[in-house]
Amino acid sequence: xxxxxxxxxxxxxxxxxxxxxxxxxxxxxxxxxxxxxxxxxxxxxxxxxxxxxxxxxxxxxxxxxxxxxxxxxxxxxxxxxxxxxxxxxxxxxxxxxxxxxxxxxxxxxxxxxxxxxxxxxxxxxxxxxxxxxxxxxxxxxxxxxxxxxxxxxxxxxxxxxxxxxxxxxxxxxxxxxxxxxxxxxxxxxxxxxxxxxxxxxxxxxxxxxxxxxxxxxxxxxxxxxxxxxxxxxxxxxxxxxxxxxxxxxxxxxxxxxxxxxxxxxxxxxxxxxxxxxxxxxxxxxxxx
Amino acid sequence: xxxxxxxxxxxxxxxxxxxxxxxxxxxxxxxxxxxxxxxxxxxxxxxxxxxxxxxxxxxxxxxxxxxxxxxxxxxxxxxxxxxxxxxxxxxxxxxxxxxxxxxxxxxxxxxxxxxxxxxxxxxxxxxxxxxxxxxxxxxxxxxxxxxxxxxxxxxxxxxxxxxxxxxxxxxxxxxxxxxxxxxxxxxxxxxxxxxxxxxxxxxxxxxxxxxxxxxxxxxxxxxxxxxxxxxxxxxxxxxxxxxxxxxxxxxxxxxxxxxxxxxxxxxxxxxxxxxxxxxxxxxxxxxxxxxxxxxxxxx
Numbered sequence: 201x202x203x204x205x206x207x208x209x210x211x212x213x214x215x216x217x218x219x220x221x222x223x224x225x226x227x228x229x230x231x232x233x234x235x236x237x238x239x240x241x242x243x244x245x246x247x248x249x250x251x252x253x254x255x256x257x258x259x260x261x262x263x264x265x266x267x268x269x270x271x272x273x274x275x276x277x278x279x280x281x282x283x284x285x286x287x288x289x290x291x292x293x294x295x296x297x298x299x300x301x302x303x304x305x306x307x308x309x310x311x312x313x314x315x316x317x318x319x320x321x322x323x324x325x326x327x328x329x330x331x332x333x334x335x336x337x338x339x340x341x342x343x344x345x346x347x348x349x350x351x352x353x354x355x356x357x358x359x360x361x362x363x364x365x366x367x368x369x370x371x372x373x374x375x376x377x378x379x380x381x382x383x384x385x386x387x388x389x390x391x392x393x394x395x396x397x398x399x400x401x402x403x404x405x406x407x408x409x410x411x412x413x414x415x416x417x418x419x420x421x422x423x424x425x426x427x428x429x430x431x432x433x434x435x436x437x438x439x440x441x442x443x444x445x446x447x448x449x450x451x452x453x454x455x456x457x458x459x460x461x462x463x464x465x466x467x468x469x470x471x472x473x474x475x476x477x478x479x480x481x482x483x484x485x486x487x488x
Numbered sequence: 489x490x491x492x493x494x495x496x497x498x499x500x501x502x503x504x505x506x507x508x509x510x511x512x513x514x515x516x517x518x519x520x521x522x523x524x525x526x527x528x529x530x531x532x533x534x535x536x537x538x539x540x541x542x543x544x545x546x547x548x549x550x551x552x553x554x555x556x557x558x559x560x561x562x563x564x565x566x567x568x569x570x571x572x573x574x575x576x577x578x579x580x581x582x583x584x585x586x587x588x589x590x591x592x593x594x595x596x597x598x599x600x601x602x603x604x605x606x607x608x609x610x611x612x613x614x615x616x617x618x619x620x621x622x623x624x625x626x627x628x629x630x631x632x633x634x635x636x637x638x639x640x641x642x643x644x645x646x647x648x649x650x651x652x653x654x655x656x657x658x659x660x661x662x663x664x665x666x667x668x669x670x671x672x673x674x675x676x677x678x679x680x681x682x683x684x685x686x687x688x689x690x691x692x693x694x695x696x697x698x699x700x701x702x703x704x705x706x707x708x709x710x711x712x713x714x715x716x717x718x719x720x721x722x723x724x725x726x727x728x729x730x731x732x733x734x735x736x737x738x739x740x741x742x743x744x745x746x747x748x749x750x751x752x753x754x755x756x757x758x759x760x761x762x763x764x765x766x767x768x769x770x771x772x773x774x775x776x777x778x779x780x781x782x783x784x785x786x787x
Contacts, residue, residue: 209591213599216585220602223617223661226628230620241642242631307513314506322510326517331774332525333722335743336763339531339750340524363520366513395505424610426725431751439612443729446616453626460613471608472601479604482666483673483708 231457238454253458257282279452282441282459289437290466292354293422296361300369300418301411303362308373309399313382326367334427337363342431352433360428365418372417375484376410377403413481416474420467438463532761543756550761559737559745560762567721567741567769570652574720578660579713582667586705589668590675600672606665615729618658622646648738651731655739659726663719667712674708675701714777722770742766 230238231254232247260281310316311323341360342351350356384406388398404411426439435441442463445456471478532550534543554560589600606614621629622645630642645654678700686696724743727733733740733748740748743766750759 206593209588209593212588213593216588217599217602219581219585219661220606220665223614223621226620227613227617229628230626238626242635243626243628245631303513303516306509310506310509314509316506322514325522326514328774331718331767331770332521333724333743333763333767333770335722335724335746336528336767337521337524339746339756339760339763340527341520343531344524344527359520363517366517370513420608424612426610426612426729439610442612442616453620456616457620460616464609464613467608467610468605471604475601475604479669479673483670 227457228461230454231461233454233457235454253454254462257455257458257462279455280441282438282462285435285438285441286463288354289423289463292358292361292437293419295354295358296365296422297415297419299358299362300365301415304366304369304414305373305404305407305411306399308370308375309377309403311370311374312377313385323370326370334364338427338431341428345432350432352436354436357429357433357436358422360432361418361422361425364425364428365421369414369418372481372484373407373410373414376407376413376481379484380406409477409480412474413477416470416478417481420471423467528760528763532757532764534757536756538754546757550757551765554758554761554765559740562737563740563742563745566652566737566739567766570656570723570727570739570741571717571720573653573656574659574663574723575713575717577656578663578716578720579667579709581660582664582712582716583671583705583709585664585668586671586675587701589672603665603668603672606662607669609662611662611725612729614658614662615726618654618661619646619730622654622658646731646735648735651735652739655727655730656720658730659720659723662726663716667709667716670708670712671705674705678704711777714773718770718773718777721773722766742769 229243229245229247232250233243234250234252237244237247256279258281260279311319337360345351345356350359380403384402385395385398388402389395393401423437424439425437426443429435429437430440430443433440435444438459442456442459445452445459531543533545533547535546535549536543585603589596589603593599609617621627624630624642624644624646627642627645629645630639633639634642645651682700683696686700691699722743723741724747727739727741727744728747731739733744742762746759746762746766748759749755749762753759
């Protein structure tokens with residue numbers, strides 16, 4: 201009976217791992233194929249290690265010069281290198297993370313430690329707005345950004361992403377401060393520090409893991425955000441650029457797969473390495 | 489004003505500090521959201537005059553037009569269908585994964601680490617991952633079934649009848665990950681002594697699950713159900729990227745419908761009106777959320 205139990209557990213663990221990892225297997229396979237191999241019925245389940253798609257995606261260049269020559273209306277399609285886009289994504293992700301920390305951490309601290317009028321009202325209204333579907337914000341933001349000439353700017357997209365990150369980040373950080381003993385600041389206050397000093401030197405230092413989880417959460421949100429990037433910019437960050445590979449005339453699936461593999465490396469690595477902080481932040485805030 | 493146990497003497501100075509801490513975030517979020525939200529309500533009450541580039545107030549005309557169009561009830565049904573299926577699937581799989589990964593087995597901590605991966609993958613990539621599984625041209629699902637001799641020719645999975653479920657499965661892959669992470673965290677916090685006591689009482693596995701494990705994980709699980717429902721109701725990325733609302737109007741949920749009307753057909757007022765109706769659905773889910781969890785949030 202116990203043995204059967206153990207076997208069942210392992211069977212289910214294998215199924216669970218398949219559910220989580222199998223989609224990546226096929227994406228990786230496609231990234232090594234050319235269009236001819238992709239169209240085979242049935243395909244090769246273990247493709248040869250052909251890095252041409254990665255080279256094209258990283259360095260740019262003409263598609264199809266080696267394997268499948270495709271001629272479109274304008275001739276051979278030039279593929280853009282994904283590196284400048286990656287750089288944009290990193291820059292915007294970092295600015296979003298930085299600004300989220302700068303705005304959400306003080307607010308989260310104040311919500312955790314201060315009593316004031318409109319505390320609940322302002323806290324809940326911040327969430328109420330986050331409850332609006334992104335599509336509802338896109339339409340007015342698009343018209344507003346257009347009149348402010350902020351379409352297709354780093355600043356515009358960064359600000360748009362901040363709407364998505366701030367409320368939840370505030371919540372995460374508030375929860376973190378709540379878990380810290382009040383005696384920390386009180387001791388500093390008694391020693392004659394001003395409240396600002398107490399916050400800056402004592403609380404912020406003690407809550408560095410909280411800051412890290414806020415920053416990570418913000419970076420990951422910005423990295424993957426699609427709708428704002430699609431509508432408010434002209435393919436500034438990775439998600440809309442990925443879309444442009446498959447929606448272009450030649451539907452470069454194999455190059456797309458290579459670009460997609462490259463684009464998930466940073467978030468997957470960050471999330472796996474720092475998952476302790478992420479999970480602590482997420483569970484803490486949601487359990488509150 | 490009280491801070492901690494110390495009552496600060498200089499009220500004005502603290503008030504200033506408070507302002508510095510809190511205003512930037514709150515003002516930013518409210519400014520960037522409330523103004524646009526009001527603006528979109530206004531837009532939905534207008535006809536856009538492209539010649540002069542100005543919205544012209546026309547009252548409820550856009551809403552009447554949408555409610556009368558045959559697409560709207562279809563779209564509403566598709567949205568609900570998708571949302572219900574996604575919510576059920578992701579919440580059940582998520583809970584299942586959490587319960588499974590709470591068992592003892594070799595390599596547990598390593599395998600648990602995998603849970604965070606689907607969550608970290610951007611929607612664009614998850615959409616393509618699953619599109620490449622279901623594709624009728626190069627889908628691995630077709631390839632496997634073909635190789636095994638179950639089908640004679642490739643099947644169109646993203647068809648009129650099945651596409652919405654395919655997208656729902658894909659969405660659930662992503663959502664079940666966060667559900668599992670949160671539920672697993674709750675499961676791990678169950679004190680060992682409870683299980684020991686149950687073992688002494690000679691409780692069966694089922695009894696332990698019913699009386700200890702499930703009640704312990706239920707609050708956080710119901711929270712994730714609501715979160716998943718909310719994500720599903722307002723989902724744009726996954727559906728747009730996998731099927732763009734097609735084939736035909738088979739996966740045209742309200743957010744996609746709104747996007748199509750506004751950005752592709754350039755019917756500004758109607759697009760805004762659909763977006764407003766769509767956010768009503770999200771609002772209903774959110775209200776349920778606060779109704780259930782209002783007391784749990786201590787701020």
